[in-house]
Amino acid sequence: MNPTDTLETAVADLEALESAGRGALEGAGDPGELEAARIEFLGQKQGRLKTAQERLKTLEPAARRAYGQRFNQVKTTLESLLESARVRLASRGQALEGIDVTLPGVPPVLGHRHPLTQTTEELTEIFGRFGFAVARGPEVEDLWHNFDALNIPQNHPARDPLDNYYLAPPGGVESLHEHGLWAMLRSQTSTVQIRVMENQPPPVRVIAIGRVYRPDTVDATHSFMFHQIEGLMVQKGVTMADLKSVLSLFARAYLGEDVRIRFRPSFFPFTEPSVEVDMVWHGKARWVEMGGAGMVDPNVLRSVGYDPEDVSGFAFGLGIERLCMRRHGIDDIRLLYQNDVDFLRQF
Ligand code: DAH
Numbered sequence: 001m002n003p004t005d006t007l008e009t010a011v012a013d014l015e016a017l018e019s020a021g022r023g024a025l026e027g028a029g030d031p032g033e034l035e036a037a038r039i040e041f042l043g044q045k046q047g048r049l050k051t052a053q054e055r056l057k058t059l060e061p062a063a064r065r066a067y068g069q070r071f072n073q074v075k076t077t078l079e080s081l082l083e084s085a086r087v088r089l090a091s092r093g094q095a096l097e098g099i100d101v102t103l104p105g106v107p108p109v110l111g112h113r114h115p116l117t118q119t120t121e122e123l124t125e126i127f128g129r130f131g132f133a134v135a136r137g138p139e140v141e142d143l144w145h146n147f148d149a150l151n152i153p154q155n156h157p158a159r160d161p162l163d164n165y166y167l168a169p170p171g172g173v174e175s176l177h178e179h180g181l182w183a184m185l186r187s188q189t190s191t192v193q194i195r196v197m198e199n200q201p202p203p204v205r206v207i208a209i210g211r212v213y214r215p216d217t218v219d220a221t222h223s224f225m226f227h228q229i230e231g232l233m234v235q236k237g238v239t240m241a242d243l244k245s246v247l248s249l250f251a252r253a254y255l256g257e258d259v260r261i262r263f264r265p266s267f268f269p270f271t272e273p274s275v276e277v278d279m280v281w282h283g284k285a286r287w288v289e290m291g292g293a294g295m296v297d298p299n300v301l302r303s304v305g306y307d308p309e310d311v312s313g314f315a316f317g318l319g320i321e322r323l324c325m326r327r328h329g330i331d332d333i334r335l336l337y338q339n340d341v342d343f344l345r346q347f
Helices: 007-027 031-042 048-058 061-097 115-129 173-179 190-199 240-255 298-303 320-328
Strands: 133-135 140-142 165-167 183-185 204-213 225-235 261-268 271-280 287-296 312-319
Touching (some): 007 031, 007 048, 007 061, 115 133, 115 240, 133 190, 190 298, 190 312, 225 240, 225 320, 240 261, 240 271, 240 287, 240 312, 261 287, 271 312, 312 320
Antiparallel strands (some): 225 312, 271 287, 287 312
C-alpha cells in the first residue's frame, strides 16, 4: 500500500484523466486518431483507465468506494465520448464520399463517329469545295436505273442473278415468269446519276454516297455490302482533262500531297472512253484499284433526255472502304463492320 496515495490525489488524477481523454476523443480528426485515443485511454491492456482501475487496490479500504464510483463515471463518460466520436467521423466520411475532390475523376466514355462515317463526311467536304452538291437515291432500285438507263444491255453479265440481289416480285418467286425481274438492291451508286439527270436539266455537278450490294464471298477485301461515292459533272464542254484534274485534286486532298494515282484504259457500258483509277497502297509498291471513271456515254445522256451534241460529262465511282483503309492503313475490310470497340477507338 502506498501511504502517500490519498483519495484526494487519486480522484484528482481521475479528473485529469477524464479531461485528457475527452480532449483526445473529441479532437480526433479521423478514424486513425480516434483508434489511437481509444487505445491510450480505454485500451484493455495498458490503457490509462485500466491503470486507474488498478489504483483502487492501493487505496485504503475506506476510500475505495468513493474512488470506485468516480472511476465508473469517468469510464462511462469516456466510453460514450468514444461512441459519439465514431458516429461523428463515420457520418463525415459519408458526407465527403460524393465530393472527394482528391480522387481521380472517372472520365465519361465518349463515343465518336465510325471511320466510314468520318470518311464519307470528309469526302463530302472535299467535293463540296470543288462545287459538287450531294444527291441521294434509294437502295432498293429498279432495273431501269441500275442497268437499262446506264446502257447495260439485256444480256450483259453484270445482270447475272448470281452477281446481284434481285428481289422477288410482288406475287412471290412463283410469279417471276410473269413479271420478270423487277427490283433489286442496287449494285452501284451509278443509279443516282440517272435519277439526278432525270430530275434536272444540265449543268449537273453532284456526288452520291451510299451502300451498294453484291453477293460476294466475304474476305479481307470483299463484302456483300460496301459503300461507293459516285461523281457526275455534265455541262457544255466537259472533257477528260477535267475528270483527271478533279480526281487528282481529290486524291491529294484526301490521301496526301505525295499520293500517286494512275489512270488505266478500261471499259464500262456507261462511259466512253473509260478508265480505272489506281492508287499506291500505303507506302507499298503496289497499285490498288480505287474505282472507275470515264466520259458519260452519249447513250446515257440520251436515256435521260439530255442532248449529247449540246453537253458532255464525266462520271466516276470509287470504293469508300478502299479509300478509308488506304488512309488509315487498315488491311482487312471486315474490321470496318465488326464493331469491335478496341478497333474503332483508334479513329
Ligand atoms: N459503277 C462502277 C462499279 O460499280 C464504277 C464506275 C465506273 C462508276 C465508271 C462510274 C464510272 O461513274 O464512270 O464498278
